[in-house]
Amino acid sequence: MPLPYYVSPEQMMQDKAEYAKKGIAKGRSIIAMEYADGVLMVADNPSASLYKISEIYDNIAFSGAGKYSEFENLRKSGIRHADLKGYMYSREDVTARSLANGYSQALGTIFSQELKPLEVEILVAQVGAQGVANELYRISFDGSIFDERGFAAIGGRAEALLVFLKERYKNGLPSLKDALVLCVAALENVTNQKLPLEGLEIAALDRGRPGRKFRRIASAESSQFLA
Amino acid sequence: MPLFPDNYGSSFFDYLAQQRPDLAPAGKGLGSASGGSSPGFEESRGSHVPPVTHGTTVLAIKYQGGVLIAGDRRATEGYQIAGRRMEKVFKIDEHSAMAIAGAAGPCIEMAKLFQTELEHYEKLEGVQLSCEGKANKLGQMVKANLPMVFQGLVVLPIYVGYDLKRAEGRIYKYDITGGRYEESDYHSIGSGGKDARNTMKEHFRKNLSEEEALQIALRALYNAAEEDVGTGGPDLVRGIYPTAKLVGLAGITDIDESRIATLYTALIDLRKRGA
Numbered sequence: 001m002p003l004p005y006y007v008s009p010e011q012m013m014q015d016k017a018e019y020a021k022k023g024i025a026k027g028r029s030i031i032a033m034e035y036a037d038g039v040l041m042v043a044d045n046p047s048a049s050l051y052k053i054s055e056i057y058d059n060i061a062f063s064g065a066g067k068y069s070e071f072e073n074l075r076k077s078g079i080r081h082a083d084l085k086g087y088m089y090s091r092e093d094v095t096a097r098s099l100a101n102g103y104s105q106a107l108g109t110i111f112s113q114e115l116k117p118l119e120v121e122i123l124v125a126q127v128g129a130q131g132v133a134n135e136l137y138r139i140s141f142d143g144s145i146f147d148e149r150g151f152a153a154i155g156g157r158a159e160a161l162l163v164f165l166k167e168r169y170k171n172g173l174p175s176l177k178d179a180l181v182l183c184v185a186a187l188e189n190v191t192n193q194k195l196p197l198e199g200l201e202i203a204a205l206d207r208g209r210p211g212r213k214f215r216r217i218a219s220a221e222s223s224q225f226l227a
Numbered sequence: 228m229p230l231f232p233d234n235y236g237s238s239f240f241d242y243l244a245q246q247r248p249d250l251a252p253a254g255k256g257l258g259s260a261s262g263g264s265s266p267g268f269e270e271s272r273g274s275h276v277p278p279v280t281h282g283t284t285v286l287a288i289k290y291q292g293g294v295l296i297a298g299d300r301r302a303t304e305g306y307q308i309a310g311r312r313m314e315k316v317f318k319i320d321e322h323s324a325m326a327i328a329g330a331a332g333p334c335i336e337m338a339k340l341f342q343t344e345l346e347h348y349e350k351l352e353g354v355q356l357s358c359e360g361k362a363n364k365l366g367q368m369v370k371a372n373l374p375m376v377f378q379g380l381v382v383l384p385i386y387v388g389y390d391l392k393r394a395e396g397r398i399y400k401y402d403i404t405g406g407r408y409e410e411s412d413y414h415s416i417g418s419g420g421k422d423a424r425n426t427m428k429e430h431f432r433k434n435l436s437e438e439e440a441l442q443i444a445l446r447a448l449y450n451a452a453e454e455d456v457g458t459g460g461p462d463l464v465r466g467i468y469p470t471a472k473l474v475g476l477a478g479i480t481d482i483d484e485s486r487i488a489t490l491y492t493a494l495i496d497l498r499k500r501g502a
Contacts, residue, residue: 049353051353054350054353055350056350076351079347079350079351080235080239080242080347083239083343083346083347083350084239084242084243084246084247086343087239087243087250087339087340087343088247088250212346
């Protein structure tokens with residue numbers, strides 16, 4: 001009779017975490033940064049049509065690093081959650097906090113109950129109205145959730161990016177141009193190469209826009225900032 | 228149990244119908260309105276469909292820059308006035324609007340759901356639906372409301388959109404089964420719809436200017452209000468006027484109430500002098 005094998009829960013979790021981290025480390029990185037008029041997101045993404053950054057609701061944006069199919073599913077679920085809530089109650093009742101909590105629950109449950117954890121890390125950002133603070137949440141593959149200030153990074157080189165940004169991000173919010181320059185410099189620094197503008201996916205939650213705050217910044221516009 | 232269920236395509240309407248039928252229109256999950264088993268449905272199905280009447284006039288008319296869509300403000304409950312400030316013209320997204328005739332509650336619900344539907348699709352797919360696609364989707368929503376029609380809760384929209392590919396405005400009308408018909412020049416629905424249509428028929432020509440189209444639309448609404456008890460005319464005492472929106476390349480523009488008021492003052496002056 002074969003012996004039923006035993007793996008301690010500790011060991012199992014450690015193996016899963018290692019597996020997920022390995023998957024995420026293979027992917028490219030994304031930075032979210034607060035600037036004077038909102039929140040900027042910059043992703044190292046050579047594809048012009050497969051997005052890593054996306055609009056969720058009026059003032060909420062999402063970005064995912066790691067396995068595309070997995071964070072794409074999370075993105076869609078987030079949009080459904082937000083639209084349902086906004087339809088059921090009111091548009092102002094849709095918050096990043098509730099969404100980030102949903103993501104945290106989902107990722108945590110999958111991490112502990114499924115054989116394979118999701119190899120993703122995600123960012124949920126919400127731009128506050130004038131005088132109200134922005135919110136920036138980073139959610140890890142195991143469901144742990146971090147409330148970030150100023151800037152946040154996810155993906156393969158996240159730690160190196162954070163070290164780079166911590167030295168250079170000053171107190172007081174930068175202008176859009178300064179924030180963009182800093183983000184691009186950070187991404188170039190950790191990848192040790194010059195990134196072409198077409199290889200960057202840039203989007204912002206712009207407080208000044210009426211209604212839906214999310215907008216993509218195409219290379220034609222970003223080239224002016226980075227000139 | 229999936230915390231964030233997935234498998235619903237890109238339609239918010241389908242998602243709602245499957246996940247929260249209690250919130251979906253056509254009363255799925257409300258029991259009595261769900262289909263053939265309800266006594267009310269059986270009764271009305273055999274002999275007659277309730278007449279499609281609803282106190283309202285809403286219209287759409289093409290002009291050189293797109294489409295103008297307008298509607299009166301009156302809401303009625305039998306012979307009573309239920310509201311003087313009802314908005315019957317809704318902006319749906321950057322390039323489309325709809326106006327509705329029928330039972331107020333389901334009408335507003337459909338407009339709100341259609342707004343969410345289009346935004347939902349755009350966010351999930353990363354691109355907007357085509358003008359035709361939007362019109363089709365609205366047809367499906369009208370069709371889903373059919374069981375409610377037998378309960379007397381009719382919702383009939385006019386949909387107007389600016390087709391960015393064709394660079395022209397388009398008008399669609401619907402029947403209660405969700406049938407979708409494109410109109411080439413103008414259309415009007417509601418209890419005063421026929422009166423408004425007659426006025427537009429007299430004055431319409433191709434390539435109207437924005438000002439001319441607005442004048443014709445306001446005149447049509449005025450004539451409808453004169454002939455139809457369900458349609459409200461300009462209320463000079465309270466300063467309530469019909470609303471109108473322009474749907475063009477640049478998006479949706481609300482026409483200022485003051486501009487509408489000025490045009491109505493001129494029109495009424497003209498009538499006083501017997502013209």
